[in-house]
Amino acid sequence: MAHAVQEEKRLHMGLPIPNGKLAMWLFLVTEIMFFTALIGTYIVLRNGQPIPVHDLVAGMDQDGNGEIARSEARGEIADLFEHGDQDNNGSLSEHEVGQIASVLSLPWPSPHQVHLIEWIGALNTFVLICSSFSVVLAHHAITHGDVKKTTIYITITLALGAVFLVVKAFEYNSKFSHHILPGYVFDRLDGSRGAQYLAKVQAELTEIKEHADHVSAEAAADCDKLLRELTAREKEGLRSLTPEELGLRVNALLEKHPDLHLTPVIPWGNMWASCYFAMTGFHALHVLGGLVVFAIILLMAFFGTLGAQHAGLIELTGLYWHFVDIVWIFLFPLLYLV
Amino acid sequence: MSEEKREESQEETKPQEEEKAEAEAHTEHGDEKPVEDKEAHASSSHAEGHGPAVGVYTAIFAALSVFTLLSFAFNGAMQSGMISAMTSFALIMGVAVIKACLVAIVFMHLMFDWKRVYFMIIPAIVLGLLILIVLLPDIVLGWKSVAAHELTPP
Amino acid sequence: MSVHETKVHEEHHELSFIQKYIFSQDHKIIGIQFLFSGLIFLVLGGVLALLVRLQLGWPHADQGWLGQILDWSPAAGQRMSPEQYNTFFTMHATVMIFFVIIPLLTGAFGNFTIPLMIGAPDMAFPKLNMMSYWFMWPGFIIMLLSFSLGVAPGGAAGAGWTSYPTLASIGMPVGGGAESPAAPNSGWGQILWLLSLIFVGVSSMMGSVNYITTIINMRAPGMTLFRMPLTVWGMFITAILQAFALPVLTVALVLQTLDKTISTTFFLPPGVLEFGNWTTNPGGGQPILWQHLFWFYSHPAVYIMILPAMGIVSDVISTFSRKPLFGYRPMVYAICGIAGLGFIVWGHHMFQSGMDPRLGTGFMIATIMIALPSAVKTFNWLGTTWRGNLHLTTAMLNALGFVALFVIGGLSGLFMAATPVDVFIHDTYFIVAHIHYVLFMSSLFGIFAGIYYWFPKMFGRLMNETAGKVHFFLTFIFGNMTFYPMHLVGAAGLRRRIFDPTMTGFESNVQFLNQFMSVSAFLLGAAQLIFAVNFFYSLFWGKEAGRNPWRSNTLEWTTPSPPPHGNFEVTPVVYHGPYEYSVPGMEDDHVMQTRKLEGVPVGAGH
């Protein structure tokens, strides 16, 4: 890492600290600023979201082309929340409506809504803590000249880092499969977005109907019912489901059967997905970078060139790795818990 | 090639002289002492030689694990309504700060290197907080006040 | 490690041409590489500026042959289109700031002078140094590519160098291509602009980590912090500014890139935006957030573009006044003060942006106070020339030009800093005048001073003094003729970044001045040819310089010109500060830093 010219024994001014370590700390300082800006962006954007439930319903565009339509919709939804939708044959119980309403009225998606599972985050935290521990042990070993032990600890670190990334990959995959991606999340259903949502859910319900064997019988029945309601109404000339109503129904369905591949309505979901992928993505890139360095060290060990003279290298790599760990220590609670 | 050699040979013959010159140069302006690289190595390997034993590392590791569980537990308590969201937020972030400090102080050897790198870390933390504080009125509070109007029922 | 490194050292003497001059790890070569690429882009930036001036001076004229060359439609009278005009001023600013001033000041002079002036054989990390230069090139190439219509169909970025969302950041929804509904040239052009700046940012970050490490840890024996020349101080503080501020810009650039490519919504406000028949998806972000992140870097960047020049000028003035720098320590504290305050004043770019006005008050007070260290520096420069023995070489003239014009730039800054006055002059030509007095008239005169001063050390030959003085004379006069009237048109309310300045009553009043400034700008551009000729002529046929043509004190002048690889034959030992000129009782009027003074009480700042 540190290809310093001036490693000869020579008088010079400055701090009693090798150039490499000084530069590594400087690099970490720039990284602190980088992640501060990133996490700061997340914090302010998240806390800046003002919009409770009626905005999902009523939209918040201010040109107000349809004041009347809006207040009508608002009234309907208020009814829905207060009494349940009577002509829905009770598919949405009052309790459920209350629950969904309370979730929707959060100014930010709850982890639950965006399929984040707290214990997986905690597991990943633990994995990174373990890897921090093993890398510090590797450094300890190499300062005592124990190359073999060092190799073992570095291997463990590499493996733990890989585990972290694999877990992350599974998490990302679940986001992909539920379309919780920036630009894909339906977080408001006014205007053309509502029509898009209706079409999309209809297609998804049809898909589930065609492959009913992939889901539980109960879920298939619920989906079928919703699909029939959606299509029957059009034919029978009844008032069709508004996108907002459909959104609530789909969310309720997902509440019941989390494995269904339906597109939920997530207020502020786009913003959430943007922040989530930017922060965890950059963190994962840093993890990947660390793994590359560990792999290089292992290659050196493999070819027998690793020795006590590389204590500095391992210390610097360790510093970087601990920093990556610290970033995750903050990301975990910010994304999964609070 | 020749220059290199010359430099080296002069280096070899000069050190004593230089050191003396050094010392003199510094009696006039003793605000900073020159450092020999040997010393630099010695002092940084100081961390390694007499650094924390494996036991200390293990203890910190255990503490980190416990703290992770703790923040998990606070979250659970919040969800079951035992503590308010604000309290749990404060507790969880407090735990995160403690964890980060433990990692930085022990694993990153700040307990030895702090006096050599503090001048970089403190400004970074101050500036980081500064961004947040300045953004708050503008983006968080600013929005909320506008939103309050928008949310007033007609 | 040490054994290995010594080997590398020796190998250097059998390097091939490519290793020696192209992928060089020698800080001096890298500095010269930065110098050349900076000067090349200076030409590009200058041409863009002249195109902008052409349009502003004669907005309705047929551009004739120029229009034919640039393929402007004959139907429109062979005039540039408003989109092209936007591209030109955007690219002018981007090129000048990111590819000219910053690389010249920190890249060229930083690389060349830091190790030489602190008595180090090279930078702390030569490979990193090389990478920092070669990381500029993807940036250069991407930016140049964006001019090609084949790559960026809408043309290069045209949303201003500040790239404010939502004009710059709006992209089509997923799968809609890269075209932007907000502005034709904020499609691919803008994406390339963002990528290019990310590369330049990474390059600067590498450079600054290297500079800080080198300055902290590689000083020669006896070179205490308060014996460093002010050039090194300027570079040191600049590097610190970069290290702390650049990551924030990088985040902003990355977030905007994501906004444009994968439909994230960091800078897209809640509520639907309408562009003709097309509407955006709802967002949840904040356009003003970009401005905060952007200016958190870009305000310190203003100091990044002036502090090194201040350092260079301090050295040059002290040398050619044959007099110790007046108030060395206050000068250093002033630099630190500027840097410290520089981090808490970014909001003054946002007084009218819809930012909370209460923040405006706080930012205003900090901003006005930052004039104080600048004033202290000016007074100290005057104090240095006071009762000196001035030698008006070209370098000195440029340095004095810097002082004279920095005063104008500094004082006009107060108008913008004052929030109520800013309400009127914000986004007018007054600010354009201010930035050009600080960045063109000051930084560029600082750069010229540095080039004339270190040219002999870089290439072993002196530049022609007569040609240099003619160049200075013309640049000084035409520069002022170009930029000074901008204060007046700004006071009259002329908006910046407009394609046609004759559309409103208050603006068409000053059209005469617009033409006057345009003519002056062309003359100013032409005067630079003298510099180019002088530069290349002296490179090959200039007078041999010898080690210390200016009889300066600092360490770089103890080495041969140009210095060999490894810089110093013997590690220098430093006995006193860099500005011991005209020491009483000594025959010579300069005392090299490596020379011990017997029986004479000397000391910087005492």
Added chain:
Amino acid sequence: MNRLWSILFGVVMTLAVLAFVIAPAMGWWLPENIGTFYGVDTLFYVILATTGFFFVLTEAILVYNIFAFTDRGEKADYSHGNHRLEMFWTAVPGVLLLLLAILQIRTWEEIKYQTRMPTPDHVFEVSARQFEWRIRYPNAIQLDRITSAWQDKSEPALARNWQQFPHYDDVHVVNEVHTWKDANVRIYLKSKDVLHSFYLPNLRLKQDAVPGKTIPVWFRATRANTIYNEQTREWVDRYNYEKKRFDSSLRYDLACAELCGWGHYKMLGRLFVHPDREDYLNWLKSAQEKQRQTQAQ
């Protein structure tokens, strides 16, 4: 003679001062101020005087130094500085700058603080888009309701409601800002697409319009320039009531000051200041009539 270089510096700097002296006479100067933000002008002149003094001082010393100390033929004075002098020229500008900063605060608050804005007599919404200003006026009855409900500077729910939800009989006008003399105007400034900046040079007013945000802006115009033209049956600006004739300098432009795309330069409007409320309401009525006719078609 190297010291002759001082002439170059001296002449250029003298011309620089002269430029500011002759500029007002040539009309290259602040446009006429017809608003109540006199503070902007006053502070401009205060800063101009302060900076002018320091400009002359420093440049004069510089020119003198170049003239007097070039190639002196004797050794320079050996001095590393003067502690007391440093203290002096740090403290004095420091205090001056601080005073200058404090001087600004009141005017800034007057212009921008929402809590300091006076109770309005006139309310309308400006919605910027590429590349025009769309202005929505409440009709006479609404205006009356909104302004009479406005007490003690606190914004009534009625006004908030009106700015959020357009009323069916609002009057929509493009690029024409109408107000009357001495009316306190409250504008709700919005943007539908990108950043714009609402810039009225004659009122010393500038405020960015930010998409997704509603920003309150206020001003009061103190000079009327609009009259009803009997022949064309239109209201026209540039009328000088004191001299009873048309005067092109009474054209008050509204411009966009923040880059908003290719048409930024032509995103312009006009400010029409009617002599009194009655005249304004007449205009409003005629505009409403015109709007009804076009809607009917």
